[in-house]
Amino acid sequence: MSERSVRMTVNGEVRQASVEPRLTLADFLREKCHLTGTHLGCEHGVCGACTVMVDGAAVRSCLAFAVQADGAEVTTIEGIAHPDGELSAVQAAFRDCHGLQCGFCTPGFVVSVTAFLRDNPGPSDEEVLDALSGNLCRCTGYQGIIRAVHQAAGTLREAAGA
Numbered sequence: 180m181s182e183r184s185v186r187m188t189v190n191g192e193v194r195q196a197s198v199e200p201r202l203t204l205a206d207f208l209r210e211k212c213h214l215t216g217t218h219l220g221c222e223h224g225v226c227g228a229c230t231v232m233v234d235g236a237a238v239r240s241c242l243a244f245a246v247q248a249d250g251a252e253v254t255t256i257e258g259i260a261h262p263d264g265e266l267s268a269v270q271a272a273f274r275d276c277h278g279l280q281c282g283f284c285t286p287g288f289v290v291s292v293t294a295f296l297r298d299n300p301g302p303s304d305e306e307v308l309d310a311l312s313g314n315l316c317r318c319t320g321y322q323g324i325i326r327a328v329h330q331a332a333g334t335l336r337e338a339a340g341a
Contacts, residue, residue: 185249189214190258198245204238205229207245208255216256216286220315227314230287231255237294256286259293268334269293269327278327280318288314292328300336302328 182197189212196211208214208231217240220226224239231240232254259267266274269292279285288311295302295310302310307328316324 183246183249185245187248187251187253189253190255196245200244200246202245203241204231204233204243204245204248204253205240207248208240208253211245214255214257218283218286220283225315226284227287227291228284230290230314232290232294235294235297237291254290256290259289267293268338269296269331272327272331272334273324276323276327276330278319278323280316284314284316284318288316288324292331296328296332296335300332300339302332 182199184195184197185207186193186195188194189208194212196207198207198211205217205219208217217231218228219241220228222241224242227239229239229241230237232238233243233248233251235252259270261267269289273279273285273289278288291310291314299306299310304325307325311321311324311328
């Protein structure tokens with residue numbers, strides 16, 4: 180299979196590599212960019228552990244090919260915190276509300292929730308449950324995660340002056 184050159188901006192940094200057309204975006208991020216926060220769980224798009232943002236949309240990177248992200252803006256869990264290292268509102272809420280245990284699913288949840296709250300800053304309980312339905316956790320029982328989403332939403336609304 181002939182390789183193709185891809186170029187994308189990952190967490191604000193331009194990344195370019197030659198890749199086989201079948202290389203997934205998850206593998207590109209982990210192997211070519213050395214960003215291992217994007218976790219591979221099911222590799223079928225079910226668990227959500229590999230969620231990243233591509234041009235602002237939450238995407239299962241195990242189901243996307245790196246060549247499909249050519250020219251795109253990609254944000255991984257490593258790009259969610261502020262440049263000075265301060266945790267984002269979502270990350271801080273997950274910490275404060277005990278929204279994680281083993282941590283394997285946490286990057287996917289944080290990225291998914293970040294995209295969700297950008298589009299829905301005042302979610303109802305039903306909307307939160309719907310938004311979380313694409314991510315699986317085997318440890319927490321979800322209550323801390325749900326509290327974290329609501330806390331982060333409040334923090335973000337307060338910061339926006341709403």
